[in-house]
Structure formats: structure tokens, C-alpha cells
Amino acid sequence: xxxSDNPAKxxxxxxxxxxxxxxxxxxxxxxxxxxxxLAVIGxxxxxxxxxxKNIIGLMEPDSGxxxxxxxxxxxxxxxxxxxxxxxxxxxxxxxxxxxxxxxxENVAFGLIQSQGMNRHAxxxxxxxxxxxxxxxxxxxxxxxxxxxxxxxxxxGLARAIATKPEILFFDxxxxxxxxxxxxxxxxxxxKSVRELGATALSITHDMASARRIADNIAMxxxxxxxxxxxxxDIDHSGNEMLDQFIHGRSDGPIQLRVAG
Amino acid sequence: xxxxxxxxxxxxxxxxxxxRISVFAGTSLYHCVRPPFFxxxxxxxxxxxxxxxxxxxxxxxxxxxxxxxxxxFSGFGFAGEATIANVVVWGxxxxxxxxxxxxxxxxxxxxxxxxxxxxxRVTEQxxxxxxxxxxxxxxxxxxxxxxxxxxxxxxxxVADVIGVLGGFIVSVYDFGFNPTTYLKSxxxxxxxAGFVSxxxxxxxxxxxxxxxxxxxxxxxxxxxxxxxxATTNAVVSASILLLLFNFIITALFFAT
Ligand SMILES: Nc1ncnc2c1ncn2[C@@H]1O[C@H](COP(=O)(O)OP(=O)(O)OP(=O)(O)O)[C@@H](O)[C@H]1O
Ligand SMILES: [Mg+2]
Numbered sequence: 080x081x082x083s084d085n086p087a088k089x090x091x092x093x094x095x096x097x098x099x100x101x102x103x104x105x106x107x108x109x110x111x112x113x114x115x116x117l118a119v120i121g122x123x124x125x126x127x128x129x130x131x132k133n134i135i136g137l138m139e140p141d142s143g144x145x146x147x148x149x150x151x152x153x154x155x156x157x158x159x160x161x162x163x164x165x166x167x168x169x170x171x172x173x174x175x176x177x178x179x180x181x182x183x184e185n186v187a188f189g190l191i192q193s194q195g196m197n198r199h200a201x202x203x204x205x206x207x208x209x210x211x212x213x214x215x216x217x218x219x220x221x222x223x224x225x226x227x228x229x230x231x232x233x234x235g236l237a238r239a240i241a242t243k244p245e246i247l248f249f250d251x252x253x254x255x256x257x258x259x260x261x262x263x264x265x266x267x268x269x270k271s272v273r274e275l276g277a278t279a280l281s282i283t284h285d286m287a288s289a290r291r292i293a294d295n296i297a298m299x300x301x302x303x304x305x306x307x308x309x310x311x312d313i314d315h316s317g318n319e320m321l322d323q324f325i326h327g328r329s330d331g332p333i334q335l336r337v338a339g
Numbered sequence: 340x341x342x343x344x345x346x347x348x349x350x351x352x353x354x355x356x357x358x359r360i361s362v363f364a365g366t367s368l369y370h371c372v373r374p375p376f377f378x379x380x381x382x383x384x385x386x387x388x389x390x391x392x393x394x395x396x397x398x399x400x401x402x403x404x405x406x407x408x409x410x411x412f413s414g415f416g417f418a419g420e421a422t423i424a425n426v427v428v429w430g431x432x433x434x435x436x437x438x439x440x441x442x443x444x445x446x447x448x449x450x451x452x453x454x455x456x457x458x459x460r461v462t463e464q465x466x467x468x469x470x471x472x473x474x475x476x477x478x479x480x481x482x483x484x485x486x487x488x489x490x491x492x493x494x495x496x497v498a499d500v501i502g503v504l505g506g507f508i509v510s511v512y513d514f515g516f517n518p519t520t521y522l523k524s525x526x527x528x529x530x531x532a533g534f535v536s537x538x539x540x541x542x543x544x545x546x547x548x549x550x551x552x553x554x555x556x557x558x559x560x561x562x563x564x565x566x567x568x569a570t571t572n573a574v575v576s577a578s579i580l581l582l583l584f585n586f587i588i589t590a591l592f593f594a595t
Contacts, residue, residue, distance in 0.1 A: 137466050161472055169470040175463040179455075193472035238471075248470075 082112040082294065087146070088246060088278040089134060094143035096129055103129050104140070105302030116272055116279040118293035118310075120286070120324065122333065125299050127282035128172075131248055134280070135167060136160055147246070165193055168244030168277075170268075172251045174235035176223035182234050183209070183219035189242040208237040211274075212267050229260040233267070240271045247272055249281040253288045265291040286325050298324060300333060363554050367484055370476040377482050384486030388448050388545075389493055395447060396440045400498035403435050404505025412514055420516050424524035427506030433533040436498040438585055441544035444491065445577040449552040452483055453573035456556025457566035465557070480553045484546060491545030492538045499537065536592040543588060544581050551577035 091109040095102075103126040111117045121127050132138040134145055136152065145152050147163050155163070168189075176185045187205035190196040196204070206216050212233040223231060232252065239247060252268060253261035265288050272279045272292075283289050289296060290310055297307040298321050306318045313325060323331030404427055411426040456479055459465050468475045503525060510516045552573045559569035 132466070135466075135470060137469055164470065164472050167470055169467070171463045171467055173462055175467040177459075177464055177467070188473075189471040192478075242471075 082115040085113040085115070086149070087111065088113040088115070088148060089280065090144075090146040090149075091130075091134065092144040092146075094130070094133060094145065095141045096126070096133060096138070097141055103302055104133070104143075106143070107299070107302070107304055109297060109304060109307070111278055111280055113278055114276060116269075116281070116292060116294045117297060118281045118283055118289040118295070119297045119299055120283060120289055121299035122284065122324070122335070126302055127284075127299060128250060130299070131250055131280065131282055135169065135248060136164060165242070166245040167248065168239035168242060168246070169248040170232070170235045170239045170250065170252055172254060174223075174228075174231040176231055176234055176238070178223050180223075181220050182214075182223060182226070185223060185234060186237045186241050188238060194242060205237070205241060208241040209234070211240070211271070212237045213263070229256055229264070232256065232260075232264055236264070236267060236271065240275060243275055245275075245277055247275070247277045247279045249279065249283075249292070251283055251285075252281060252292075253283065253285050258287075261285065261288060262291065268292050360550070360554055363557070364550055366476055367480045367550070367553070370474060371481045371485055373477075375477065377478060380478070380482035381485050384482050385490055387451075388444065388486050389490035392440075392444055392447055392490075392494055393497065395443045396494050396498050397501050399439045399443055400431070400436060400502040401505040401508075403439060404431055404502035404507075405509045407431065407435070407502075408506040408509040409513075412510075420510065420521045421524040421527075423510055423514075423516075424506070424521055425528040427503060427510075428525055428528040429530075429533060431502035431506070432499050432529070432537045433589075434537075434585075436502055437495045437537045437540040437544060438581070440495050440498045440541065441491065441548065441581045441585075442578055444487075444494065444545070445548045445551075445574055445581060448487065449548045449573045449577045450570045452549065452552030453556040453559070453570045454566055456553055457559035457569040460557060460559050461562055461566060475557070480557070483549045483553055487545035487549035488542050489545075491541040491548075495537055495541035499534075532592060536588065539592075540585060540588050543584055547580045547584060548577045551580065 087110050089109070089111040091107055094104050094107040096104040107130060109119075119127055119130065129138065133140045140153065143153075147166065150159075150163065152160065152163055176182075177188065180188070183202055183205045186208050187198070187201035190201040190204055191198060206219060209216055209219065214230065214233050214237060218226065218230070223234065226234065249268060252264050256264060268279070268281070269292055271277075279292070281289070281292055293310050295308065296310050296313055297304050299305070300320055306316060306321045308316065313321060316322070319332050323333050329335070407427045407430045408423055411423045415422050415426075456465075459479070465475050465479070468478055507518070507521060507525070510521050511518045555569040555573040555576070559565045
């Protein structure tokens with residue numbers, strides 16, 4: 080499946096972001112075509128979460144440009160920004176379910192708050208989204224704290240897809256899950272993205288998961304994208320950094336600074 | 340030059356904090372008056388702040404009223420019902436009712452707000468709100484501010500009544516005063532300005548407690564320890580600001 084002829088859905092140009100003296104993003108360039116599923120891989124602390132937060136608008140970059148559907152979103156007024164945000168759905172690393180609400184209220188949250196649906200109709204849609212991710216509707220009234228990690232991820236996924244977003248973001252969707260549950264979540268992600276016809280941006284350091292969910296892979300290192308290409312090419316990319324990362328070798332161009 | 344530099348740096352830091360809190364307060368107030376509103380959330384906070392604080396505030400008020408009567412009896416001796424009733428009413432309605440209720444609520448509600456919102460911050464629930472097109476100021480901060488400003492005067496009203504009752508109990512059962520005369524003196528001592536100033540204080544205190552609770556929660560970082568720090572900061576800063584504003588409001592009402 081190729082999306083190379085599609086228009087760009089997300090376009091990131093020369094994105095820079097520092098925290099004090101720490102220069103995290105040092106000029107990230109990234110294009111994600113409509114309908115494409117891209118996984119950004121990279122080591123811990125390389126700025127993957129910071130990148131996604133800048134794109135979503137949870138953080139302002141120091142410089143650079145971000146376009147969603149051709150619209151510049153940096154410095155956009157709040158009304159337009161909100162309109163763009165409605166295109167997004169996001170699954171957070173720790174699921175980030177609202178613990179003051181029941182499971183179905185979590186899943187229905189975007190339908191009620193952002194689409195103005197009444198509670199009754201939203202509940203029906205939420206239950207349908209729960210079924211879609213393999214959650215038993217018996218747990219609809221439970222509190223998220225009573226669910227296991229895997230179930231929380233499923234509920235988070237149901238919440239992200241319930242509003243039928245055009246763009247889905249996944250922050251380390253399989254971290255903290257056992258390998259089987261991890262691949263179940265991956266399959267659900269692939270299925271959801273396909274059913275919605277959505278564009279997807281995932282960040283992960285789990286290579287097995289990246290291979291399953293992505294069409295293309297981009298590797299981030301020292302604040303820049305050092306390799307970007309189809310998932311089929313990653314095993315013979317000729318890029319030493321990518322090779323080292325996917326084989327998890329400790330010797331190579333990537334040096335972990337253990338101290339400091 | 341060293342001490343001057345330290346003073347300068349400290350002053351700048353204080354103004355930076357005041358600036359940040361002012362911007363936070365301004366943003367919050369803007370979202371308090373702009374739709375959409377969240378009546379369910381406001382109601383829930385009102386019950387949490389108003390109803391569940393009643394026992395704490397009531398107990399504080401009754402003991403304070405009782406001790407005021409004891410102290411003024413031992414201080415003014417045989418000055419009689421009128422003086423003691425007067426001291427109790429003035430002390431409770433002008434100062435101790437609002438201040439003690441405010442401090443109790445700061446400990447109970449300010450801490451709870453900081454802990455709840457702080458946990459939401461560090462578990463990315465606040466980020467999740469934004470991705471679901473819901474403004475965290477509207478959803479989390481505004482309902483708490485509105486509820487606290489509305490409920491604190493009611494709590495203080497209850498504290499006033501119970502505090503005066505505490506004074507009455509001690510005066511009648513301990514000192515053997517005539518209940519009717521004591522009540523008449525109580526009624527006569529009640530002055531509109533003092534009573535109203537107490538309720539104005541209560542509303543301001545409610546605002547300060549909710550503001551500090553939400554501000555510190557919203558800006559907490561670094562896991563469980565950060566949330567604990569935010570909780571402590573919320574209670575301490577709310578208590579100090581409350582006493583500062585108590586002085587300012589008293590000066591505005593009564594300084595001639
Ligand atoms: N709000 C912030 N304030 C200060 N520093 C931050 C902030 N957010 C991130 N950082 C720093 O930016 C760097 C990149 O963080 P980020 O969370 O993006 O890493 P990551 O690639 O997602 O790592 P992981 O795989 O461990 O989640 C880290 O060194 C982190 O300390
Ligand atoms: Mg991360």
C-alpha cells in the first residue's frame with residue numbers, strides 16, 4: 080500500500096524545541112501523507128513525546144512550522160486551533176483515562192463535549208466503540224482504576240476513535256503490556272486506522288510493534304530525523320544508526336550517555 | 340554587592356510568581372464567564388465544598404464561640420451579658436467565622452483540588468482533555484472557582500450562627516446568664532457592616548483557596564512527589580494569602 084501520491088496531512092518543517100539549555104528537537108522535518116501510518120522510533124529521551132506534543136498543540140515550538148491539511152497551526156487563533164484539534168484522536172502512553180468518570184463516560188467524552196451529542200446517544204456510540212476494541216460492555220459503568228493495563232489501553236483507544244478522527248496519534252501504545260496483549264493492541268490500532276481511513280502517527284521504541292502498525296518508519300536521534308523510509312526497507316537500509324537501534328546493539332554510532 | 344544582588348533576584352522571582360498567578364487567575368475568570376458552562380461539575384464541587392465541609396466548620400465555630408465567651412468573661416469579669424454577647428458576635432462575624440472557616444476549607448478543599456488536578460497533570464489527563472477539544476480551564480478550574488466563591492459565604496453564615504450559639508451555651512449554662520437577655524444583647528450587637536464584611540471576606544477567601552488549589556495542581560510536575568509538593572504549596576500559600584487579604588478587606592471596610 081503506498082500513499083506517496085496523496086497530499087500531505089501533516090507537514091513538519093525545521094522544528095526546534097529547547098528546555099533551558101537542553102536542545103531536544105534540533106530541526107525535525109517530517110511529512111505524513113493522507114492515509115499513511117508512520118511510526119517514529121528512537122531511544123528514550125530523544126524527544127519523541129515532545130515532537131507529538133508540538134504537533135497536537137500541547138506545546139509551542141521555539142521555531143519551525145507545522146501544517147495540518149496545509150494550514151499553518153503555529154500561532155493560530157484559539158477558535159481555528161480548536162477546529163483543527165477536532166481532527167485529532169490520541170492514545171496516551173498511560174491511557175490517561177479520567178478517573179472521576181466511568182469507562183463509558185470516558186469513551187463518550189469527545190462525543191458529548193466536542194460534538195455536543197446528548198448523553199443517551201453518546202452512550203450508544205461509546206458502547207459500540209468499546210465492542211470495536213474488544214471490551215466487554217459489562218464494564219461500562221466501572222471506574223477506570225478497576226481495569227487492567229491492557230483494558231485501560233483498549234478503553235483509551237475506544238475514546239480516541241469514538242469521535243471518528245482524521246488523524247490518530249499513538250504514544251508508545253504497547254509499552255508496559257505483555258507481548259501478546261501488545262500485539263492485540265497493535266492489531267486493534269491497524270484495524271481502527273483502516274476502518275476510519277485515518278492518518279496515523281505513532282511513536283514507539285518497540286520494533287515489533289512498529290513493524291506491525293506502520294507503513295513507514297522515521298528514526299529520530301539527537302533531535303533530528305536520521306532515517307525515513309518504508310517499513311520493508313528497514314532491514315537493509317545501510318544506515319548504521321537504524322541497524323544498531325533495531326538490533327538493540329550497545330556498540331555503534333549511538334552512544335548512550337549513562338552518566339549525566 | 341552580594342546581598343543587593345540576592346535581594347534583586349528574590350524580588351524579581353516574587354514578581355514573576357505574582358505575574359504567573361495573575362495570568363492564571365485572569366484566564367480562569369475569562370472562562371468562568373464564557374460558555375460552555377458545566378453545571379453538573381459546578382454542582383458536584385458545591386456539594387464537595389459546601390456540604391462536606393459543614394462538620395469541620397461547625398465544630399470549629401462552636402468551640403471558638405465557647406472560648407470567646409470564656410475569655411471575655413475572665414477578661415471583663417462582671418461587665419455583664421451585653422459585653423460578652425458583644426465580644427462573641429463581633430469576634431465571630433467579623434473575624435473568626437470567616438478566617439477559621441477559610442483556613443479549614445484551605446486545608447480540606449485546597450489540598451484536595453491540588454492533589455486531584457496535580458494527578459491529572461502528571462498522568463496526562465489534562466493533555467487528554469485538550470485533545471478531546473475541552474479546555475482544562477473551563478472543565479477543571481472554572482467550576483471549582485465558581486463553587487468556592489458561592490459556597491464559602493454560606494459556610495460562614497452557618498459558622499456565624501453556630502459560633503454565636505457556642506457563646507450562648509457557655510454564657511447560659513456556665514455563667515448562668517438569662518437566656519432572653521443574652522439573646523437580646525446578641526441581636527443588638529449585630530452590626531450590618533461587620534456582618535457583611537465577614538461574608539465579603541468569605542467570598543474572597545473561597546476564590547483564593549480555589550485559585551491556589553487549582554494553580555498549584557495545574558502546574559505540578561514530576562510524579563507523586565510533585566503532586567505532594569503542589570498540595571503543600573496550595574495549602575500554605577492559600578492560608579497566607581487569606582490572612583493578607585483579611586487584613587486588606589478589614590482595612591477597606593473599617594479604616595477611617
Ligand atoms: N515539559 C518539559 N520540561 C522540561 N524538559 C522536558 C519537558 N518535556 C520533555 N523534556 C525533556 O525533553 C527530552 C525528551 O523527552 P521526551 O519525553 O520527548 O522523550 P521520549 O523520546 O518520548 O522518551 P521515552 O521513550 O522515554 O518516552 C527529555 O530529556 C526530557 O527531560
Ligand atoms: Mg515518551
